[in-house]
């Protein structure tokens with residue numbers, strides 16, 4: 001392992017919290033009796049990782065996924081593939097049908113529909129290509145059954161409801177295909193509501209316009225079809241309105257805590273509380289820029305590398321340009337202080353103290369910009385567990401964070417469908 005270990009508890013507890021913890025009022029892992037006196041051995045982290053069922057709630061897929069150009073059945077240059085999941089002890093992953101935001105007209109909807117279809121087919125190619133290693137799961141029971149067989153579980157999440165266009169009835173189709181959460185928006189407002197990051201190029205108003213009538217119909221359709229409402233990327237006002245309207249618990253599939261890192265993509269305390277009150281779960285995300293302030297030298301260097309190698313954009317770059325860009329970024333992260341897995345776990349700690357151990361989970365956003373030093377691909381999954389053990393979370397609590405909570409919510413949403 002190449003990452004530098006950090007001292008346990010770099011995140012000072014407020015005094016009031018310390019006294020609450022001491023009296024056992026707060027249900028966090030900080031229980032002196034179970035707390036290791038020295039550092040947690042790597043082997044102990046691996047042992048715990050292999051005993052639990054773990055779910056990463058947000059992993060994207062690259063271009064040409066599940067073809068000879070990017071075969072997730074072997075070790076790839078991507079952050080996630082089947083060997084890395086096995087090597088890291090990751091049991092299950094939501095793979096994402098992602099669509100970037102475009103114009104709100106029939107032409108835009110048509111392009112979006114084709115884009116989403118392509119992503120869905122790519123994920124299904126993986127599932128069909130490696131049936132002995134992986135299976136599609138649509139219920140918590142199916143996730144557990146695959147885990148018991150030693151196979152990885154693939155779950156489907158949709159990021160951005162934009163490709164639904166004006167066809168709310170398509171929600172039933174996606175539910176039948178196995179999609180179990182839908183993020184209402186992405187970067188930029190859409191036909192359903194406001195984004196946390198309005199896109200001026202698309203003509204977005206700076207303020208979140210709130211959940212539209214179509215957005216209200218969408219939330220109701222998601223509830224009716226047993227699909228979790230995902231509020232990551234959703235504007236604050238739209239998020240709170242959707243959470244109030246939803247009959248079922250809502251999730252944030254990949255967001256951080258705004259009190260730890262002030263970023264538009266993160267959830268403030270009122271939003272965290274609303275997720276808890278709905279019975280849902282906030283999946284903290286290991287995305288450098290949402291976890292902590294990026295070192296200015298790294299930020300500047302990455303900008304220069306992008307200007308050199310990605311001047312026509314990510315999708316237009318040649319494989320050589322992409323490789324040079326990635327190597328340059330890696331260099332910078334070794335030269336200057338990188339955002340670490342310990343800083344990521346600070347978000348988990350904060351959310352657990354704010355809304356309770358039963359309402360928090362874990363996501364990487366791998367292959368979609370995510371990753372931190374120490375957890376920069378799926379093979380390093382146990383490093384998150386190790387950091388949680390350093391902070392004295394119990395095995396039961398770690399299992400809850402690593403998927404138990406999310407599967408509970410998934411089951412409840414399924415039960416509330418009609």
Ligand SMILES: [Zn+2]
Nearest residue numbers: 159233254368
């Ligand atoms: Zn995202």
